[in-house]
Amino acid sequence: MKKIATLLFVSVLGGAITLGSYKLFLEEESNQFLPQDNTENSFIPVNKSHSYGTNVDFTEAAEKTVHAVVHVKNVAVFKGGPRSIWEQTPYGNNGGRALQGAGSGVIITPDGYIVTNNHVIDGASEIEVTLNDNKNYKAEVIGSDPISDIALIKIDTEEELEYIPFGNSDNMELGEWVLAVGNPFNLKSTVTAGIISAKARDLNVRDNSPQSFIQTDAAINPGNSGGALVNINGELIGINTAISSPSGSYIGYAFAVPSNNARKIVEDIMEFGDVQQGILGIRGGSINNDLIKEFDLNTSQGVMVGQVTPGSGAEKSGIRQNDIIKKIDNIDINKFSDLTGYINSKRPGDEVNVKLLRNGKEKEVSVKLTKLDTLEVSVLGLEVANASAEELEAYKAPNGVRINRTLNKDLPSSELVGGIIAEINNQKVSSIRDVEEIMQSRTKSNSIVITYYNQKGEKQRMIWR
Template structure:
């Protein structure tokens, strides 16, 4: 026992002597080779050692099961009373009484009693609309209403039983990088599901001149037959209506776009309650800030919307918004470009109030703005869209009556400087509202020229003729 204790003591003592010798003779010398300049130690590449899982094992099966039976196939059928123009107009109905397929797409059931959202371009010009469910049942559908500007339409079927439907989600809460599913029902494939992520928000494709759109961009595969289908999150909530793809060939190449669900829901509710879309406006004309504007105006910010003009009598004017103000935020939505602003405002109605955060002369301000209603009427023959004019606008333009030229329908027209002017007469008839303009245009003889009398921003009365 004593031998073992002695051996253990000797071993410990030997280890201590060895460690002490190393500290004295080796570690002290090695310090001579370390860099002495402390500034060298602060030059490094930032890294993180956080162990975070970036797996792709998200489970889409539950979201797919919740949504696949609520997406339908929509057929746009034209009926020729005088007979078909060619044998091909019967296809694919095989000589079935002068019926021809004009177009097809998908639709989303949003209520158990059969209300369906689809794209306006899917049903545009239809004599009949047919809807086929995922279980192959087919129904005739009624067009309830549509909004060509947003490309959203609402149709209705009368089923024998309650239908599966997809509840609306909040598209404002979606995030870039979030997983989504695109659910469609092409003509011969029944329901299809593809997965991807949200690639961008508030994307403006410049599909319509002077009318910025605001789409959700996704890399989930969407092809033409999927137009009008559902974009859903992994909870199976509707966050968008698939509408467009960006492709030179017409087939999917990685860029697809959807109308945000908040905008689509507002349009649907307007159609169901009022029969048409109740569009609220802020009352400004503006542009996204870019590098050129930043340098020209010596701005302290490179993002936001620069106010170019304020509509007289609008909520923006009454709240004190001025030219050259920079809008940075509306409610809790960051405004980095004009499509951010239009996307959010298009989800609101006339009479709604929004909190606008803006910059003026480098200082931040907040104002409450009550949105006003925009009644518009497009006149393709003139290439313009008109809106009801307020009393303040008539006074500002020194016009006794009239409607406001709201926007040009094409940037190619040479009369783009007419925007904002007041039209008081069309073909010798005084007009004071868009309804009166519509009546005049419908009753005119198309072969005759159109003569308008209008007032410029300077209050000058002018006359123009369109042949």
């Protein structure tokens, strides 16, 4: 019995010594490699507000958003039946209904408001929307803005729909993870992942109207247009819009309208019926090597003011020609598309703080944005302005914009200035934004025909070739 007790005591003692040695040596050594929670003493900056790295979990963001992205079908209806056999295929021989195109849309309210691209629904006789659960609805166009390529449509449903809340696109950072959610090639509910490759990217697709896109390497293909670009929290930070590719398919990068711009356009359409465009009141351009040499600048980034519009907020705040704009509110202005991208998210009457350089010295001014009421149409050599009801009546014009001044010395200024342009290429115009949209969509090789009313109220036509 004594032997058994002795053996038992030795076994327990040996186990205790072994366990103590492990705790003392091995665990102490392994603890040296555990992440330390004391970030104050760490030499590696830690940002706890973001989840970066290749082990980011996208499942929650995908689950939050995939049910709020819809398939949008642009349907044309032809009287007298389909015009060709190809127009019968999407719906069978169904009285001349043809699928003109398809894309995606993002539900932004539980009662059925949907954001998509204007080019997805443009020219549609009918719009059909299919939810992720395969339910189909007819949609109504609430409004659209061809310039930004954003449209707002709505479906009527008694049930509350899942939707994606807007995030703040100004807060997105280069390299931040994003998801593209849409319906490429009519494949429903597709999610791809990538990063923010660039911000305020201008594709230079329009003269005198810089754009400001989010660039991403998340795979976007035909059919993704109008779909959602979301962060890993499932917030909408962009509307997928464009692909830059010779083949028309994904080759490594794509572009989205920033959510702040899309949200502002949608709110304008819902509240005012059209887009309320605020302007700073300057003309200028990005700093480049030529400007650096000409003006002996000590900065290589920013926007140099070339001209200040009389009566604008910029003039009233004291901004001058050759000032260099470096920052607006908390947004760095490194190039002109940074400026236009931020200003396009604002309305007339909003105030912004502008930080600028003047003769090498920093200066800060507050600018109240004014409404865009004049437009230079360089191809016509004319500046036009919104016309008042009194001006339309005086010139016996049913609609139109006023010719403010001529930009080309060869044009007959005395005959044109003050006249009302009512149509451009047989399309009615009622505002300078209409003019901008028509000029944007025209084929550059085509001639331009304007119908205008002169000072005597006589209806005339002019052709630009």
